[in-house]
Amino acid sequence: DQQVKQNSPSLSVQEGRISILNCDYTNSMFDYFLWYKKYPAEGPTFLISISSIKDKNEDGRFTVFLNKSAKHLSLHIVPSQPGDSAVYFCAASFGNEKLTFGTGTRLTIIP
Amino acid sequence: GAGVSQSPRYKVAKRGQDVALRCDPISGHVSLFWYQQALGQGPEFLTYFQNEAQLDKSGLPSDRFFAERPEGSVSTLKIQRTQQEDSAVYLCASSLAGAKNIQYFGAGTRLSVL
Numbered sequence: 001d002q003q004v005k006q007n008s009p010s011l012s013v014q015e016g017r018i019s020i021l022n023c024d025y026t027n028s029m030f031d032y033f034l035w036y037k038k039y040p041a042e043g044p045t046f047l048i049s050i051s052s053i054k055d056k057n058e059d060g061r062f063t064v065f066l067n068k069s070a071k072h073l074s075l076h077i078v079p080s081q082p083g084d085s086a087v088y089f090c091a092a093s094f095g096n097e098k099l100t101f102g103t104g105t106r107l108t109i110i111p
Numbered sequence: 112g113a114g115v116s117q118s119p120r121y122k123v124a125k126r127g128q129d130v131a132l133r134c135d136p137i138s139g140h141v142s143l144f145w146y147q148q149a150l151g152q153g154p155e156f157l158t159y160f161q162n163e164a165q166l167d168k169s170g171l172p173s174d175r176f177f178a179e180r181p182e183g184s185v186s187t188l189k190i191q192r193t194q195q196e197d198s199a200v201y202l203c204a205s206s207l208a209g210a211k212n213i214q215y216f217g218a219g220t221r222l223s224v225l
Contacts, residue, residue, distance in 0.1 A: 044154070046215065051211065089153050089154070091153075097214075100156070101155070103151070
């Protein structure tokens with residue numbers, strides 16, 4: 001039972017354009033959501049998070065949107081840069097601290 | 112300050128061998144987590160410590176898996192009688208106490224069981 005889903009295994013975006021990565025969840029108890037970025041042979045690196053009491057959080061080029069009624073969140077990166085090429089994981093938690101991850105989306109920025 | 116450190120980075124084990132994976136969390140981080148990441152999948156929760164107390168071990172796949180954090184700092188994940196299906200990357204993360212704190216991950220240990 002996959003409680004956090006990232007339905008796009010890969011995404012290619014032109015440099016300078018907007019990258020939109022999507023994530024759906026099924027457990028309505030989740031109250032905190034995070035995006036992590038992962039380069040090969042490295043551990044996941046925290047990118048941005050959002051609490052369920054908000055619908056948007058912005059940090060520089062990165063914005064996360066949360067739609068609780070649709071159980072959907074998205075990560076917007078604008079403008080996209082070559083260094084953004086990585087695997088992006090959506091994660092969720094509630095109550096205790098363990099994270100439930102999606103399967104990841106591989107983002108490729110085309111120069 | 113150093114990040115989360117894991118050793119070894121790579122481990123090759125013969126089926127049936129016992130292995131021990133080490134995690135050094137960020138200094139002062141009360142919470143420590145172990146995750147297992149199979150190829151092409153996201154990390155999956157194994158177990159969680161707050162200081163030396165193991166508060167959640169619901170993700171451990173079998174009784175061959177055992178984790179400890181005896182002094183509330185360094186943690187060891189032990190896998191007994193390894194099987195091929197144990198092949199994965201084992202990730203350790205640490206965070207400050209309390210929910211909604213960012214988890215910082217180590218680079219992981221890639222375990223290959225032959």
